Amino acid sequence: MSLSSIDPVIWFFLFGLFAGVMKSELRLPSQIYELVSMLLLLTIGLKGGIELARQPFGVLLPQIAVIVAMGFLLPFIIFPVLRYVGKFNRPDSASIAAHYGSVSVGTFAVAVAYMNTRNIVFEEHMALFVVLLEIPAILIGIILSKGMSKDTQWSKVMNEVMLGRGVMLLVGGLLIGWVSGPTGVESISPLFFDLFKGILALFLLEMGLITATQLSSLKKYGLFLFAFGILTPIVFSIIGIIVGTSLNLSTGGTAILATLFASASYIAVPAAMRISVPEANPTLSLSASLGITFPFNIIIGIPIYYAFSQYAHNLL
Amino acid sequence: MKNENAKLITIYTESVLESRLIDDIEEHGAMGYTISNAKGKGSSGSRAGSWEANSNIRVEIICDANFARHFTQHLQKTYYDNYGMVTFTSDIEVLRPQKFCAQ
Numbered sequence: 001m002s003l004s005s006i007d008p009v010i011w012f013f014l015f016g017l018f019a020g021v022m023k024s025e026l027r028l029p030s031q032i033y034e035l036v037s038m039l040l041l042l043t044i045g046l047k048g049g050i051e052l053a054r055q056p057f058g059v060l061l062p063q064i065a066v067i068v069a070m071g072f073l074l075p076f077i078i079f080p081v082l083r084y085v086g087k088f089n090r091p092d093s094a095s096i097a098a099h100y101g102s103v104s105v106g107t108f109a110v111a112v113a114y115m116n117t118r119n120i121v122f123e124e125h126m127a128l129f130v131v132l133l134e135i136p137a138i139l140i141g142i143i144l145s146k147g148m149s150k151d152t153q154w155s156k157v158m159n160e161v162m163l164g165r166g167v168m169l170l171v172g173g174l175l176i177g178w179v180s181g182p183t184g185v186e187s188i189s190p191l192f193f194d195l196f197k198g199i200l201a202l203f204l205l206e207m208g209l210i211t212a213t214q215l216s217s218l219k220k221y222g223l224f225l226f227a228f229g230i231l232t233p234i235v236f237s238i239i240g241i242i243v244g245t246s247l248n249l250s251t252g253g254t255a256i257l258a259t260l261f262a263s264a265s266y267i268a269v270p271a272a273m274r275i276s277v278p279e280a281n282p283t284l285s286l287s288a289s290l291g292i293t294f295p296f297n298i299i300i301g302i303p304i305y306y307a308f309s310q311y312a313h314n315l316l
Numbered sequence: 317m318k319n320e321n322a323k324l325i326t327i328y329t330e331s332v333l334e335s336r337l338i339d340d341i342e343e344h345g346a347m348g349y350t351i352s353n354a355k356g357k358g359s360s361g362s363r364a365g366s367w368e369a370n371s372n373i374r375v376e377i378i379c380d381a382n383f384a385r386h387f388t389q390h391l392q393k394t395y396y397d398n399y400g401m402v403t404f405t406s407d408i409e410v411l412r413p414q415k416f417c418a419q
Binding site: 279 | 332335371398
């Protein structure tokens with residue numbers, strides 16, 4: 001692999017990481033970061049929505065059902081590992097399980113960019129899966145931490161999750177893309193689609209800076225968390241490959257689904273867990289999802305998952 | 317016009333609590349509040365304010381002594397165990413005290 005084969009957006013991430021580790025003054029103004037992440041979420045939603053407009057929704061229902069079921073299932077797979085191998089207390093195990101059961105939009109965006117650069121086709125409606133996978137893990141995380149306890153205010157939790165910025169923007173983009181269709185969206189495509197890679201580069205620059213702040217806390221939690229942060233995405237990606245091929249997704253689509261399964265949330269879930277499972281230590285889950293899994297996925301993971309997907313599709 | 321005594325509650329805490337605190341403040345019957353973004357460092361670590369999970373807010377409430385006592389007790393009971401939160405109350409003078417305190 002030559003250096004120029006690495007996507008420039010990844011260099012932006014590494015640049016941010018380097019600047020952060022060196023304690024540079026560099027940072028994206030927080031309003032700009034908010035705008036950039038907003039544009040990313042809307043773009044991803046719009047792309048998915050346009051694709052939804054192209055096909056009858058009923059065809060997707062089986063896929064949707066499987067994806068939602070996986071969203072509920074994934075946290076259960078890792079919870080016992082965290083609890084009994086990692087020896088974390090119950091709230092911490094539940095919170096980390098929720099982070100890894102949910103998805104990272106940033107990782108998804110990098111996977112989309114990876115496929116686009118290589119002209120690999122994938123099902124653009126995968127953006128819908130991002131929304132579907134974001135939420136179930138949060139509910140499971142809360143249940144794992146305190147059971148179906150009466151003092152969980154479920155309506156409040158759902159309110160926070162559904163009305164949170166990430167879900168709102170994704171769903172909003174999906175709906176606008178859906179009702180406008182491919183030709184309708186053309187007038188706004190310069191901002192959302194043509195600038196996608198540039199926006200992603202800025203976003204990853206800030207992500208690099210943020211990741212650098214997690215590295216110091218990582219040292220405290222040691223080897224288990226490090227191994228967990230790398231092995232979980234690999235195992236989950238394999239589950240994603242199996243699910244993707246059984247759903248007859250394309251090679252690119254399967255790789256993206258694997259990436260979604262492999263990714264861990266660092267925006268929606270931390271906020272939801274902080275509110276609903278306040279006993280859990282937020283530094284623990286964030287240093288794993290952001291300090292280890294996010295960089296692993298975008299730098300090494302995505303090419304591996306694509307290779308897995310090619311291998312699986314060749315077997316069939 | 318004459319200045320009257322009032323209390324100012326200042327709270328520094330995690331941004332995730334914003335909507336909860338607003339609910340609390342309104343349930344306790346305050347007439348208003350001000351919330352601004354904040355960053356800093358304390359016993360819960362450094363909060364650079366660079367992104368969602370790492371940002372703080374400062375909440376200010378002008379109120380009477382009674383409200384201040386009840387509300388700070390409520391904060392201590394509800395949030396102090398699990399959240400990074402600093403609260404203090406100061407004596408201030410305001411014009412139009414009826415604007416801030418339900419009499």
